[in-house]
Structures are given as C-alpha cells and as structure tokens.
Amino acid sequence: MTTFIFDVLKDLQNTNKNLSDITFILPSKRAGLFLKHQLHKVCNQTIFAPEIISIEEFVEELSGLKTVSNTELLFEFYDTYLALTPKEETDSFEVFTKWAQILLQDFNEIDRYYIPQKKIFDYLSDIKEIEHHHWSLEENQTEFIKNYLAFWNKLHSYYDHFSDALKHKNIGYQGLLYREAANSISNYIETNPNKQHLFLGFNALNTCEETIIQALLKEGLADIYWDIDASFFNNTYHDASLFTRQHKKNWPHFKAHNFKWITNNYTEKKNIATFGIPKNIGQAKYIGSLLKDLQQDNPNLENTAVILGDEDLLIPVLNSIPDGINALNITMGFPLKSIPLAWLFESLFYIHKTPAKSFYYKDVINIISHQFIRPLFFFDDIDYASKLIETIDGNNIIYLTTERLKAIAPKSVELIDLLFSNWHKSINLALKNCSDLILHIKNNLDQDKDANLLALEYLYRFNELFNELENLNSKYEHINDISTLFGIYKELLSSETLDFQGEPLQGLQVMGMLESRVLDFETVIISSVNEGVLPSGKSNNSFIPFDLKIENKLPTYKEKDAVYTYHFYRLLQRAKNVYILYNTEADVLTGGEKSRFITQLELEDIHNINHQILAPKVPVLKSEEHIVEKTEQLVNEIKAVAEKGFSPSSLTSYIRNPMDFYYQKILKIKEHDDVEETVAANTLGTVVHNTLEDFYKPLEGTFISVEIIKGLKSKIDERVTYHFKNEYKEGDITKGKNLIIYEIAKRYVSNFLDFEIKDLKSGNEIKIVAIEADNKVEITDIPELDFPVKLVGKVDRVDEYNGITRIIDYKTGRVDQNQVEIINWEDLTTDYKKYSKSFQVLTYAYMMQLMNQINLPVEAGIISFKNLSAGVLKFAKKDKSGYGAKKDVLITSETLDNFKVELKNLILEICNANIPFTEKDV
Template identity: 75%
Template sequence: MTTFIFDVLKDLQNNNTNISKITFVLPSKRAGLFLKHQLPKVINQTVFSPEIISIEEFVEEMSKLKSISNTELLFEFYGTYTNLTKEENRDSFESFSKWAQILLQDFNEIDRYLIPQAKIFDYLGAIKEIESNHWSLDEKKTDFVKNYLAFWTKLYNYYNHFTKHLLNKNIGYQGLIYREAVENLESYIQNHNEKQHVFLGFNALNTAEETIIQELLENDIAQVYWDIDAVFINNLKHDAALFTRHHKSKWSFFKNNPFNWISENYSKEKNISIFGIPKNIGQAKYIGEILNNLQTTHQSLQNTAVVLGDENLLIPVLNSLPKSIDALNITMGFPLKSIPLASLFEALFHLHKNASNSFYYKDVINIISHQFIRPLLTIENIDYASKLIETIDTNNLVYLTKDRLKQIAIESSNIIDLLFSNWQKSIQNALNNCSQLILIIKNHLDKEKESNLLSLEYVFRFNELFNELNRLNSEYHHIKDISALYSVYKELLSNNTLDFQGEPLQGLQIMGMLESRVLDFETVIISSVNEGVLPSGKSNNSFIPFDVKIENNLPTYKEKDAVYTYHFYHLLQRAKNVYILYNTEADVLTGGEKSRFITQLELEGIHSINHQIIAPLVPIIEPSLNVIKKTETLQKQIIQLAGEGFSPSSLTNYIRNPIDFYYQKILKIKEHDDVEETVASNTLGTVVHNTLEDFYKPFEGKLLTLDSIKNLKLQIEEKVTFHFKNEYKEGDITKGKNLIIFEIAKRYVSNFLDLEIKHLKAGNTIKIIAIEANNEVLIDIPELNFPIKIRGKVDRVDEYNGVTRIIDYKTGSVQQNQVEIVNWEDLNTDYKKYSKSFQILAYAYMMHASKQISLPIEAGIISFKNLSSGFLKFAKKDKPGNYAKKDMLITQETINNFSDELNNLIKEICNPDIDFTEKEV
C-alpha cells in the first residue's frame, strides 16, 4: 500500500521541487519521523535532509516565545491574581488552581482563534450582570453577588496583566504564542520569502493557523496537502470532512488554485470486523487474540497499528500481547502516576496533609511495608519494618508518634525521621525530605544496579519531578501549605510519563488516537469505540457559555467530535484490514453503547461489515471441596495432638469444618491478631471472664453472702479497667465506640452481680466450688492403641441449694433451645445447633471423670445478653417441640451417652482412612 506521506513526496518530486530546501510542517513530531523514513523511498541519491518540524515548533519560531508547562503557567498567573486582588479577597493557591486551570484554557482558546479580548470579556461580564438580577430582586446586592460580579469584570484586567507579564519574559501558553506568531507574520514572510513551506495532513485549524497558512500560500512560499476522501467531502453531512469543506470553500487561495488532495481510497475493498466485547479487559485480551491470529496466518505486523481509544487500556493490552511479537513500538508514555513509587509519595502526602504529631497505624504500616521502603529498614539482617508491625499489633497501637517509632526501630531512626517528621513546619523541609528519601532509595538500588534498572528509572523520574517542585517553590513562593503542595505535585505527576524504549519504525505500533495523525497502516485495530470515548461527547470545561462560543466561532463539543470523526475515518481510509472493538457493558463513567461511528459505518452501505458479539471463553471450573489425605506423617501428628489433649472448642471446630481443625491444630496456623481499633467481641468476653474470675476466686469453697457481693460491686470500675488495659494494651477506651463497650463490660458484670444478689435475697444458697477449674482426663478408647486426653477450663462450678452446677459464661446471646438436644448422634453433626450443648457436656464429662463432682448435676450457660433468662440448663428432650418432656439433670446415663458420641468423634479424627474433608459452608 502507498501512504499519504509517500504520495506527497512523490508529487513534490514529480514537480521538480528541491526537497532539501523545503520546510515540512506537520501536525505532530511523530508524523515527521515517518516522513523522514519515507524520504529514501523517493530520493535515490544523497541529499541534505529537509527541515521537518511540527506546527507547534513552527509557530514558536515565528513568535519568538518559549512555551512553558501548564503548572508553571498557574504559578505565573497566580502572581497576576495576587497583584490585582486585595489580600482579604484572595483565594489560596490551592483554591485558585481549581478555577484558574479553566480560565487559562479559555485564554488559550480566545487567543488561538484571534478573538478580540475586550469584546468577549465585556460580553461575559454583561451576561453575568443579567444573571445576577435573577438571583436577587433587591436593588441592594449582597456581598456574595458583588464579589461574583467583580470577578467577571476583572477578567479582562487579568488577561491583560498576565499576557503582558509573559511577553516581557518571552514566554507564553500555546494561544498567546499563536497570536504573537500572527502578529509577526508579515515580518516572517519578508525575511523568508525564498523559503518553501509544505503543510501536510492538517484537518481542524484554529484561526491563527488558518491565517498563517493562507498568508504563506498567497505569498507563494507554501503548499498545502489535505488528506481527505471523496466519500466524506461530497457528503455534506459527514463530519469527517467538516473542516476540510470549510477550508476548500472559504479560503480565497483555492478559488484559483487546485485543492490537493481529494483521494478515493475509502471506497476500495476492505475487511472490516466489528466486535462487541464485555469490559475493557475483554477488549485487551481479544486484541492479543487478533494479533496472534495475524501471526498464525503469516501476516507481518510491520504495517499494523493498535489504536487505543481509551489509553487506560495500555497496560492490559501489553500484558495480553503474544510472546512471539519481537518488535514493538509504543508511542504513548506510561503514566508516572501508575508506577510503584507514586504510591509511596501518595501515602506520604496522605499522612502529612493534616497536621498531627501522631499517625494512624494503617498509614504507618502502609508506608513502612512499601517495596521501596522496607529494604531501607532492614539493617544487619534485622527487619525493622516487621518489628514495627509486630509491636503495633502486640500493643494494639492505633496512633503512634515519630518518637515511639524511633524507639522501636532505633537503628533506622534516620529513615523514620525522613518519613514521619512533621511536614507542616516547612514546605521546604517537606521537599528536602522527599529529595533525600529519593537519594537514599537510589543509593540502595545502586548496590544491585543490573537487577534494579527499571526501579532506578522510576527514581530518576521522581527526582526530576521533585527538582521541579523545588524550583517552583523557590522561584514563586506561592505554596503555603502541604495541601497546596500536594495539588501541584498531582498536577506535575499527571502530566509526566515514563517513555518506552523501542524502534519507532519497526514492528507493531501501539498508539493513542491523536498519535495516528497523518499515518497510514494496512491493518488497524481500534479499541473502546464507545460513545463517551470515541467521540468523547459533550463537556463544558469552560467559563464561556455555549451561545457565546457559537457567536465568536470558538469550537464547541460538535467541532471536537468532528476532530475525532476525521481521525477515525482517516485510519480506515487506506487500511485493508480493520478491527473495531467496543465495550458491550454499560458504564456510567466511560459510556456503554457502541459509538455512532459504528452505526454510521453500518448505515453507509459502502463496505461489507462483519459484526459480532464476542463472549469471553470462561472455563467451567467444578467446585471441589478441599481434601487432606492422612499420610503416615500426618497420622503421627494426630497421635501427638491426642496425647497433648483435645479441648471441647477444638472438637466442635472439627464438627464445624474438619479443614479448619487441620489448619489450626495440626498446622498450628493462627489468625493474625490485627490492631483492634474498636474492642472486639472476644476481647470484651475475656475482660468480663477475667473480672469475674478475680471476683469469685477468693470465694472457692465458701458460701456467697449479700455483703460480699455488694462489696464486689464497688470494685467493678477498677477491675474492668485493669483487665481492659491488660487485654486491649495501649488501645484507647476513653472515647467513641470503645467507651461504650467499656461501659457495656461494666454493665454486664454489674447485672450479673445483681442477679446473684436477687437469688441470695430470695433465700437461695450459693457455694462456690471452683473458678476457672482446669481439667485434663485420659479417655480409654479400645479401638485406638495410643493415649488420648481431653482437657479444658470450666468457668465456674457451684452448688445452688445443694445442686451442683457447671456454668459456662457467654457474653453473646444464647437461648434455651441452643442447649437442648433430642438425638444424641446430632451432637457430632450439627455445629450451629449443638456446639454449646457439646461444650457443656464435655465439661461435665471431664469433671465427673476426674472425680471432682458427683452425679447428678446441672450444666448450662449464663448469657450476659440474655441474663433475664438466668441459668440456661442443658436438657435432653424426648421429641422436638416446645411441649416435649425435658430432663435437665445430667446423670450417669447422660454421661454414658455423651461418652459414646465423644468416642465416635475422636475415632473419626484419628482414623487414617477418613480424610480431613472440607464442609460446604
């Protein structure tokens, strides 16, 4: 296939033009690179290379102004704003930057389209004056309305002061540079009347560009080549030729001169396939599949382009490329905000944005665990990051100071200082800390340079970014707080990319839509062809109302959509194979329905189009339960565990899910003890248990009296506080939910003691037999030839009116039906219904086996959330239902029946032929 660039060069050669003396002006630098590559195909002798520049470089040369970044423009503009605004009415730099960005864009548009400034700003002020009359019918305007109107009347002053200031410094934004280029146009023509300019591949031109190109054409020192197809330009409703039709009909030059060119490539036969695919990742994966198929059919990717409508697809697409692709060029950079080092500085800004001398533990852990920080905290093989995290978890530290962190990791105090010194004291200190941190990370990475080349590139780019921040802060002094510094940092970060290295003219090309300008490819794959993406649709990021834009010939969303229409159809013009992908899933932010471009292609009827909805191949994965085979080694571990002793809770854990029993008791895997910001239910339970243990331990073997219980009530505050500090460590119980839970713990204990007093006043006798009684008994199971123990701790054993009771405390809610059974075999099968019955029967079994009690007895639960129900006794019912006969005494028969079920359970656990099989939850 031939390309537009090749055709232009061939036409110049046919017209005997000396190409070496031409200045080629193109829409982008990238197009210039392709033009330079095409030159040897046209010129077969040694010549001097022509000058090849982008339109931005060309107008910059004409204007004698240097373009500066958007961030620096903001700083310059803030100087204007402060000069023209009284101190009491000034916004902070952070607040200013939010609206100034929009205003600078409007300044840019006004200048690019050569709109008389006074006219449009006066117009805007008048409009706002009229609008304000609708807000307030009173003749006397409020201060808010006055300030609002004052802002609009100052816009022209802002513009004048700002542009004069920039011109004095020989710098400018794009619009100002264009306006100055037009001002200098006559001088440029006089000084370059022998120079020949060739403009090629342009489409949408602003007024300044139109003026420059027309003047050069009229003075016979320029040629212009358009790249438009007859199908588009002859269809007056086709937006792909919206601008070209305007240039052809409105420019006086074309009344007497030919219009180069209107081609006829679009109508040629093409293979166009449209694929609707769910989600962005689906599109990325399918792009990889298309490329793989192209290679399988021996098609070269040399003349193939992947054009990403949504540039966020870059990384998913790169991860989906076939491994067989050996040559690749990526024209868009990798966003700096997406590299790992960005998350570190994001975390640091998050930490320091609000002035504080203590830091939230999650923020601290997030920073010290970062991949670039953790190695710095490892000194002489001691991982101080792990030590810090362990100390935070062990001591339940929700907030930490810098000094506390330094105490824990004394050898890493210099790194701790850089990370956690209060940034609020000085913006310069904050920047210095970041720069020093970057240097330390760089020095560490240099130790193994070959394996850290990519990380070193990250560090280098962030060093550049913070150098720029330092320069802006030193030169302008507008950054007054960390929040403003963070705003500037984010602005710089969003505008910086990490460039990929590659051979720009070889292999597969991956690019954004704007990078495709002037370029032609045989095979094109376009992604994200959805409304809201291609085209982007309505957006109103401007202070200038829509009708004012129309009146002043400023571009609106219609013209911006037409730009993308041209680029889309230009990609299709000379292509032979076209693959168009769109997301079938509706998304509020990025659109969902297919683009109007697709509908237009289908309605044109020019090409035969293959339109398919692609469903991703999702393999059917049959859910399978985890099964652990009991190997010889595992069987030995089970025997060892049996000798150490099973607890009632571990046995009920097995009933609930054997896999959990395997993890916790065989592999000894414990759940990580996270910091408790809010007191956990198990901590509350431990505090209440320990408080009651302290209260009742001295009464073992004694009868309770009213006076003794009343004396205990006086100690509730002291004991509960003591045990909270013991369990909750350095967690704060003086405010918020924790204070409520602390009061609940006191209320639980107080209510329990009130219940005891109530029983005693009613004439009942209560004798404490044991508190937190330890039990450990051997179980004789004839089928098993190794020792087996069962062990556990009983909360309380007492005699109530002469009847022995085994009591288990529960701080949660328990109902009577949860300690009742009908069939003994259900104990080993239904955890939810019978786990509590199993536990209290196990306690009774152990105490009877160790001869600490005599049968019959009662066993049950006291639920602190259901204290009004009193002692919830275990009961054996003859049948289900509320009216069934209940036996609440635990007799020898009860113990024997439970013993059978207990033996069966232990035999199952120890049986080498029964695997640990996960239960469906």
C-alpha cells in the same frame, strides 16, 4: 498499500520540486519522522535532507516565545492575580488553581482563534450583568455579589497583565504563541521571501493557523496537501470532511488553485470487523488474542497499529501483547501516576496534609510496607519494618507518634524522620525530605543495578519532578502548605510520562488517536469506540457560554466531535484490515453505548461489517472437596494432640469443619491478630470472664452471701479497666464505640452480680466449688486405640445450688434454652450450630466425673449475659420434639454413658487413619 506521505512525495517528484529547498510542516513530530524515512523512496540521487518540523515548532519560531508547562503558567498567572486583587480579597493558591485552570484554557482558545480580547471579555461581562440584573440593580449589594460581578469585569485586565508579563519573559502558553505568530507572519515573509513551505495532513485549523498558512499561500511561498476521501467530502452531512469543505469553500487560494487532494481510497475493499466486548480489560485481552492471530501471517506485525481510544488501556494492553514481537513502538509514554512510587508520595502527602502529632496505624503500615521503603528498614539482619508492624498489632496501637516509632526501631531514626517528621516546618523541608528519600531508595537499588534498572528510571523521573517543584517554589513562593503542595504535585504528575524506547518505523505501533495523524497502516485495531470516548461527547469545561462561542466562531463540542470523526475515518481510508472494539458495559464515567461511528459505518452500506459480541472464556471450575489424607506422619501428629489432650472447643471445631481442626490443632496455624480499632467480641468476653474470675476465685469452698456480692460491686470499675488494658493493650477505650463496649462490660458484670444477689435473697444457698479450674483426664475405655487419649479444659464455674452441683459455662453472646437441649444423642456430633453448647457442657461434666470431682446426678448449663433474665440455661434431654415434651435436666450416669458413646465415636473418627480430614460446607 501506499501512504499519504509517500503520495505527497511522489507528487513533488513528478512536478520536479527540489525537496532540499522545502520546509515540510506537519501536525506532529512523529509524522515528520515517518516522512524522513520515506524520502529515500523518491530520491534518485544524494540530497541534503529538507527541514521537517511540526506546526508547534513552526509557530514557536514565528512567535519568538517559548512554551512553558501548564503548572508554571499557573504560578505566573497567580502573580498577575495577586497584582490585580486587593490582599484581603485574594484566594489562596490552592483555591485559585481550581478556577484558574479553566480560565487559562479559555485564554488559550481566545488567542488560538484570534478573537479580539476586549470584545469577548466585555461581551462576557455584559452577559453576567444581564443574567444577574436583579443583583446588579440592588442598592445594598452583599460582598459576595460585588465580588462575583467584579470577577467578570476583571477578566480583560487579568488577560492583558498576564500576557504582557509572559511576553516580557519571552514565554507563553500555546494560544499566545499562535497569536504572536499570526501577528508576525508579515515580518517573517519579508525576511524569508524565497523560502518554500509545504503543509500536509492538516484538518481542523484554528484561526491563527489559517491566517499563517493563507498568508504564505498568497505570497506563493507555500503549498498545502489535504488528506480527505471523496466518500466523506461529497457527503455534506459527514463530519469527517466538515473542516476541509469549509477551507475549500472559504479560502481565496482555492479559487485559482487545485485542492489537493480528494482521494478514493475509502471505497476500496476492506475487512472491517466490530467486536463488542465486556469491560476495558476484556478489550485489552482480546487485542492480545487478535495480535497473536495476526502474527501467523505477519510475525513482526509490520504495518500494524493498535489505536487506544482510551489511553488508560495502555498498561493492560502492554501486558496482553503476545511473545515473539521483536519490534515494538509505544508513542504514548507510561504515565508516572501509574507507577508505585506515585502511590508512596501520595500517601506521604496525604498523612501530612494537616499537621498532626500522631499517625493512624494503617497509614504507617502502608508506608513502611511499601516495596521501595521496606528494604530501607533492614539493619544488622533485623527487619525493623516487621518489628514495627508486630508491635503495632501486638499492642493494639491505633495512633503512633514519631517518638514511639523511633523507640521501636532505634536503628531507623533517620528514615522515620524523613517519612514522618518536620514536614510542616517549611515547604522546602518537605521537598527536601522527598528528595532525600529518593536518594535513600536509590542507594538501596544501586546494590543490584541490573535487576533494578526500571525502578531506577522511575526514581530519576520522580527526582526530576521534585526538582521542578523546588524550582517553582523558590522562584514564585506561592506554595504555603502541604495541601497546596499536594495539589501541585498531582497537577505535575498527571502530565508526566516515562517515555519508551522502541522501533518507531517498524513492527507493531501502539498509540493514541492523535498520534495517528498523517500516518497510514495496513492493519488497524481501534479500542474503546464508545460514546463519551470516541467521540468524547458534550463537555464544557469553560467560562465562555455556548452562545458566545457560536458568536465568536470558537469550537464547541460539535467541532471537537468532528475532529475525532476525521481521525477515525482517516485511519480507515487506506487500511485493509480494521478491527473496531467497544465496551458493551455502558458506564457513565468511562463511556456509554457503542459509538455513533460504528452505527454510521453500518448505515453507509459501503463495506460489509462483521459484527460480533464476544464474551471472555471462563473456564468451568469444578468445586472439589478439600480432602487431606492421613499419612503416617499425620497420624503421629494426631496421637500427639490426643496425648496432650482434646479440649471441648477443639472437638466442636472438628464437628463444625474437620479442616478447621486440621489447621488449628495439627498445622497449628493461628489467625493473624489484626489491630482492633473497635473492641472485638472475643476481647469483651475475655474481660468479663477474667473479671468474674478475680471476684469468685477467692471464694472457692465457701457459701456466698448478699454482703459478699455487694462488696464486689465497688470493684467492678477497677477490675474491668485493668483487664481491658491487659487485653486491649494500648487501644483507646475512652471514646466512641469502644467506650460503649467498655460500659457494656461493666454492665454485664454488674447485672450478673445483681442476678446473684436476687438469687440469694430468694433464699437459695450457693456454695462456690471451683472457678476456672484446670481439668485434665485420660479416657481409659477406648480399647480400639493403642495410645493414650486425654481431655483438657477449664470450667468457668462449679457450684452447689441448694445442694445440687452445677457446672456452668459463661457466654457473652446470646444463647437460648433450645440450644442446650437434645432429643437424639447422635445429633450431638452432627449439627454444630444446634448442639455445640450441649456438647461442651457434657464434656465438662464427663471430665469431672472421671476425675471424681463431682457426685452424680448434677446439672450443667450456660449463663448467657445477653439473656441473663433466663437464668442458668440447663442442659436437658427431651424425649420428643414439640410442645409438652418431657425434659430431664439431671445429668446421671446413664446420661454420661450415652454421651460417652458419641464422644468415643468422634475421637475414633479423628484418630482413624482411613478417614481423611474433609472440608464441610459451613
């Protein structure tokens, strides 16, 4: 295939033009690089290389001004705003930047399209007066109305003051450079009467560009080559040729000169395929698959380009590129906002946005756990970051001061100060903290430079960014608080990239749509061809209303769509293989249904379009049972657990899911204790249990009375508070949900004591036998096992109620009577949800019988603090289900003999080397 650039050079050669004398002007620097590379193909002898520049460079030369960053323009514009606005009416810099960004874009458009400034600003002001005429005619206008109308009247003075201030400093925004360049073109022609210029590959030109090019054409100092295909040019409805048709029709030059060129490349045979793929990541992965297939015939993927309609796809696409590609060029740059360091500084700015004496524990943990920060907390082989996290978790600390952080990690005082102290003393100090932090990270990474080259490159770019912030702040002094600094930081970050080093002239090319200008590739893959992305659709981020744009020939969304239509179709003109990808999942934020470009291609009926809807390959994963076979070592571990003692909770854990028992009792894996922001249910239960233990433990062996219990009520506040501090550590129980839970704990204890008093007043005798008594006993009648098996457990309360012994377990959750009743004994070890409570209380009764601590028959049951009115929920054996079933609440020798059979079977199963631990669906 030939390229547009080669065709232009060949035409110049055929017309005997001296290439060395021509200044080539192209839409981008990148196109200039490709042009320079093609020169040798048309040169038969050694020549001096011609001057090759982009249109932006040419305009900068003409204007005599230097372009400055958008961020610096905001600072300069704020100077203008302050100079023209009474002090009492001024917005803060942070508020100003919200609307000033839009106004700067409008200034840029007005200048690029050479609109008389006074005319458009007066027109805009008049429109606002008419729109709000009922405001402007009011005699007693409010301050808001006055300020609103005054804003539109000031736009022209803002523009004049701002542009004059910039020109005085020899700097400007793009539009101002264009206006000045257009104003200076006559002087340029006078001083360069013989200099030849060649413009190539342009499409949509602003008025200033048209003025400049036409002036040079008129004087015979320039020629221009367009790149448009007859298929588009001859179709008056096709937006790809919207601008070139206008230029050919309206420019006087083309009444006497040929229009170069209208070509016929688009109708040549092409392989065009469109693929609908769900989600952006699906497109990225499919691009990787396509490239792998293309490698079979073209190993280095020469003359192949991946065009990203949505540039956010860059990272997933790079991660999907197949192995074996030796030459790769990425023109877009890696966005700094995607680098982990960006998240670190965003977190720091976030916690310091408003002055605070303490920091939320999650924010602290996020920062000290960051991949670049955590290594800085190592001193003398001690990981102070881990120590901080463990202390926060262990003490339930929700908010931390810098003093507390320093006390936990005394060797990290300097680092803690950098991260958490003095950010609000001054902006300069905050920026210094950022720069010093970068230096600390660099010193750590320097210990292994080869392994950290990319990370050091990140650091260098962020160091540049903070240096720029320091320079802007010292030069303009508009940043007065961290919130404003944060906003400017994000503004700078959004436009900064980390440039790649690649092979710009060979191998695979990865680029955005605008980087593809003037370039031609044999194989093209275009992603994100969806409405809202390609083309970008209706968006009007401007103060200038649509009708005023039409009146002044400013571009609207129609012209912007036509720009993307041209770029899209131009990529297809000379290509032989075209792969168009779009997202089948319409999303209002990132693009809608497939693009009209695809529909247009299908309706043209010029090429056969292979259209496919693809779905990602999803492997079928068979759900396999998680099974752990019992090895000899595992059996020995089980024996050790048996000798130490099975508790009722560990046995019910096995009933619920054998794997839970394996993890907790054999592997001894405990769940990580996270910080409890809100008091957890188990913490509430522990507090209530411990408070009742404090009250009743001293009463063991005695009959309780109403007076004794009433005496306990006065101690509720003190004991509950004590146990909350003991369990909840430094967690705050003075407000919010925690205060409610704290009050609930007190209410539970108080209600229980009231329940006890009511019982005693009814004439019942209650003697406390044991409170939280530790029980441990060996089961001697399991002859199948040749090792000791013990049971261990604490019974919450044992008492005598009118002479009958009761074994009682406290539950702070809700328990109902049917949860402590059984019909069939074998159900005890099969259904955890229904029968775990019965199993627990029967285990306690069996243990105490073995230890000769009780005389049968006895009762056993649950006291549920959420169902206290039901009293003691006694274990009962029912002879059948349904209404009227006979219940036996007394636990006799026969009851325990039946239970013992189920318990023995359960223990034998746990200890059986031939029965593996098997995951249950819980």
